[in-house]
Amino acid sequence: MALTIQSLVKSYPTRNGDLSILRGIDLTLQAGESLAIMGPSGSGKSTLLHILGTLDRPTSGTVDLDGVQPFTLNDNDLATFRNHQVGFVFQDHHLLPQCTVLENVLIPTLVQPEAERAKAEPWARELLDRVGLANRLEHLPAELSGGERQRVAVARSLVMRPKLLLADEPTGNLDRKTSQQVGKLLLELHAAEQTILIVVTHSAELASIFPQTRHMEDGQLVVNPN
Ligand code: ADP
Ligand code: MG
Numbered sequence: 001m002a003l004t005i006q007s008l009v010k011s012y013p014t015r016n017g018d019l020s021i022l023r024g025i026d027l028t029l030q031a032g033e034s035l036a037i038m039g040p041s042g043s044g045k046s047t048l049l050h051i052l053g054t055l056d057r058p059t060s061g062t063v064d065l066d067g068v069q070p071f072t073l074n075d076n077d078l079a080t081f082r083n084h085q086v087g088f089v090f091q092d093h094h095l096l097p098q099c100t101v102l103e104n105v106l107i108p109t110l111v112q113p114e115a116e117r118a119k120a121e122p123w124a125r126e127l128l129d130r131v132g133l134a135n136r137l138e139h140l141p142a143e144l145s146g147g148e149r150q151r152v153a154v155a156r157s158l159v160m161r162p163k164l165l166l167a168d169e170p171t172g173n174l175d176r177k178t179s180q181q182v183g184k185l186l187l188e189l190h191a192a193e194q195t196i197l198i199v200v201t202h203s204a205e206l207a208s209i210f211p212q213t214r215h216m217e218d219g220q221l222v223v224n225p226n
Contacts, residue, residue: 001031001066003052003164003196008061010047021047023219025061031163034190034197036207039216039225045200048216049166052198054082066163083111087157087195089167089186093149095141095156101128102137105156120159127155130192131185147178154185158193165190167199171206183209 005027011020021044029035039045050056052063054070062069070081095104102124109120128134131151141149150170157165167186171179183199183206190197199210207213215225 001163001194001196002064003027003029003066004062004064005052006062006064008048008051008063009059010044010051010056011059020219022051022058025219025221027214027221029196029198031196032191032194034187034199034210034212036210036213037198037200037216037221038202038204038207038213043216044219045216046168049168049198049200052164053086053088053166054078083108084160085163087160087162087165089150089153089157089165089170091169091172093141093153095149095152097141100138100140101133101144101152104141104152105159108156108160123161124155124159127158127189128152130189131155145178146174147182150174150178150182151185154182154189158189158195161193163195165195165197167197169200169202171201171203176205179203179206180209 005025008022008025009020010022011018025048037045047056051058057071063071065085068081070078073081096107105124105128106120109117125137128137131154133148133151136144136148170186171182174182186197186199187209201207214221214223217225
């Protein structure tokens with residue numbers, strides 16, 4: 001199982017010609033591998049994650065996850081791909097305020113048939129146990145700290161057992177110590193589940209716990225930035 005990105009380009013048409021954001025991204029990650037991406041604001045990090053998460057489409061180039069090229073799928077199959085194969089953690093937790101912790105983790109499963117959903121609940125409980133929130137299942141998001149809310153978001157990102165886990169500034173709203181805890185959790189869980197993990201972060205300290213780091217520079221992923 002691997003993620004292969006080839007010659008990925010994203011540009012936006014503007015009145016003054018095309019604004020090119022991604023200028024040929026090539027990357028391969030195997031199951032169980034992780035990568036931190038750093039780079040200045042506006043350099044295209046979120047654009048790349050959105051494309052990998054199929055929330056946006058590339059201008060050209062290919063993405064292949066375990067033999068499936070999502071941008072060749074019809075809209076229905078693409079939505080299924082996104083729901084099943086991609087887990088997302090954003091800077092903001094995006095939890096529903098009126099739903100409990102357990103209900104929030106189960107949200108991605110709501111599109112599934114009843115029998116599948118029933119099977120997901122013990123898994124959701126186990127994930128919440130692994131992120132240290134087994135005793136908070138019935139709490140509402142407002143009753144949790146920022147770090148705890150982000151741990152719920154991490155549990156939710158894995159509930160569908162995705163092959164690809166994407167985190168865009170997942171610790172951007174957290175203090176240093178909590179950031180490191182959430183980063184370690186992402187690493188632990190992705191290794192246990194053998195997903196591919198890509199984390200975008202401004203924090204060199206957070207990036208330092210990842211085995212590989214790349215920098216977004218001039219629309220490309222480079223090892224050593226200028
Ligand atoms: P980062 O996450 O690295 O801060 P982004 O991927 O959010 O950067 O944005 C990269 C660039 O793409 C920015 O300059 C932004 O203004 C531009 N951009 C994003 N969406 C659009 C759009 N729909 N039309 C034109 N430009 C866009
Ligand atoms: Mg961004």
